[in-house]
Amino acid sequence: MTSFDRKPRRAPMPPPPPLAVDSLAFAIDQSAGLIEGVIEGKALTEMMTLARLTDLPRPVRGAILDLTYSTLREYGKGDAVLERLLSKPLPTRLHTILLVAIHRLAARPDTAHTVVDQAVTAIGSIAPGLRPVANGVLRNFLRQQATFGQTLAGHAASRYQHPDWWIQKLQKCLPDQWIAVLAAGNQHPPMSLRANLRQGTLDDASDRLHSAGIAHRVLDNGALLLDTPVPVDQIPDFFEGRYSVQDAGAQWAAQWLAPRPGDRVLDACAAPGGKSAHLLETADINLTALELDPVRARRIDDTLSRLGLKAEVLIGDSRDPDQWWDGQPFDRILADVPCSASGVARRHPDIKWLRRATDIAGFAAQQADILHALWRTLAPGGTMLYVTCSVFDEENSDQIARFCASHPDAKRVTIQGRMEHKLLPDAEHDGFYYALLEKAR
Template identity: 55%
Template sequence: MLRAAELVAHVMEGGNLTDAFERMAEANAAWPDGTRGAVRDLAWSTLRDYGRGDAILRQLLHSAPAVLIHGLLLVALMRLVQRPEQAHTVVDQAVQAAAVAMPGLKGMVNGVLRNALRQWAQWPAWVDADDEARHAYPRWWVERVRKNHPKSWQAVLEAGNGRPPMALRVNRRRASVEAVLAELEEAGIAARAVGGDTLLLAHPLALARLPGYAEGRVSVQDAGAQRAAPLLAPRAGERVLDACAAPGGKTAHLLELADVELLALELDPRRAQRIRRNLDRLGLDARIQVADCSDVGNWWDGRPFDRILADVPCSASGVVRRHPDIKWLRRDEDIAAFAAQQARIVDALWQTLAPGGTMLYVTCSVFEQENTAQVVRFLDRHADAEPVPIEASPDCPLLPDAEHDGFYFACLRKKA
């Protein structure tokens, strides 16, 4: 419980959840898979529940506690929701954690949580009275989704509050969908094919239990993310650019589909190393370069690309269930900043695309300012660009659901 509270407190102070968890896991390499999974699940669940714990704590606290104790109380409330039959054990564990972290506050933790239990019946009313707590999102986020998706806004929010599905991508150079399904069945792992090279697992599991992963027959990649490579549709012999490539899932998928000359760009050297590790496991190769894709003069050799994957930085609002810290870290004004960055990137990349070539614009956002509105502005700026329909539609907004995360795809061709 204390470890999960440390992760929650780190996010409350403005830190990145995934990075913090990876550092914690490295520092505790002896943790068994069960412990690592339990810490991760409790921290992620607490942060997905944005605002609800605080709505309860506001009724029980006279002043804000130290951030670590605040995180501990939020984690304990989540555990009480998950395991109400173990209420007294949960309280005792929280008090013991406080005794380790801040001994002088263990009495306060004990008193707050026991008072919370006495008023258990009031929790729903406290949460329902707070708009942010009711939806488990910041108010600005709710309003954006409601405005952008008036017919489906509630479903979008609910999907982002759930646990994410686990999908596999079969490496067609080393296996077939049918062979991997048979291998999973033999291992007692329920899965089903959902189109293309994609398999959806009935239940998430640790990579160590996944047959064929170490041998490069499968990769873990969201089913929605797997749409990018087939939409770009690389052909043998073409020059392809993956402009924002880490961690390399889409890079690898492109190479699995066709024998192409691929350049993968990544700004962060540490994340660029992950691309190489992923490609090595899958038996694939590409030129990987650490560079800012918008600074064309520093990396482009002047030879145009036939196809460009522009999977641009974005709000990540379509994958919030995988990265619940962004509910705490994002601000409404950040969306305009992302949109400006995206525009700089696609304008720069367009210079490197050959006439007749195709650029696939991709975000993992559900916000229109980063999606359709961005593409409309791009087409206004570039008279030599034309949209390529996707399944008879001008673009492809993919809203999150039980099978995949939220993405946006738009295919753009440079006129010959």
């Protein structure tokens, strides 16, 4: 074969230009990368750190997080829809780009042309040859969208946007409220502030917010529930320690533990320090804040520093007091234990897809170990407030029942006339469980 018989070589195609940081394509791609990590088993907070989102301009970061959180909240439905649109599986990153795009199309149908164009552009930046496939999938979604509701209605995970095991567990422990709890788990969470009463009265704190144009109402426990979430730099004197962001349900902890001036108080599993700070704002106490993770422990220091408060911050395992306890009993203990976080899934929408049914027994065993270990550090006549942000009985009512059965010196104490408080997630607060125990003298 002579050189004249050879077919001319094609010049290599230049790589696609990088996505503009301020484009919707960039936000879709970055959001898809975060969701890809969750699908692979990584926590969303870990993926956000790796992605260095804090290096991006605030509007860009906000757009990425809005797409990510909203898509994950609806993952059960979106993934089921996408499965029906694809004839064969795609690489995970391309799959998640389409997943984010489908969510955006459903939420903003008025911007369909832009969303399709920008999603195709995002896929083209990774796999140019699949641009026609992406365009076809998204166009098919727009044509068939009206039929998907009926098609998926019989599938619990897509209808309620939670895993099947989660739904079944709630049906068992909350037979009258499970639908409302699932619905709350798919909503945007409320934003509440806690006023630092060492810097003024609650009325004064409320007036300052009104003067700043921040609409809100004061709840029964003093929490300031905002009508609409706002960035903290819009909150007057936030960085001077006048307010803290804390869910209204979490603000019951300090009130129900009710420390007295001079009490020796332990906040176990204390990071990031919100409840520790609230306890210190409530009374002049000697507080020890315990945290296992050194990195998270630094967040306690940061929280207390902003508020002008002081406590002894220790790094140690609450299951092994011999590591950190000086032998002096505590008058009050806040046992805000690790849990499934099933009551705060709307704030951490990756949780419901990362958790497995078998995880709950593991959390319950860990909680039992913590309760047993901390109990010996409590003074006779002292009280322990047990707290979780879970809605599952194994971590809550069943846990306390087992503990009391195995500790004859533990007496349950009523809180506002009730033996326990199950705060289910709603428009005002996240999901929490509270039970108060007193140690016999």
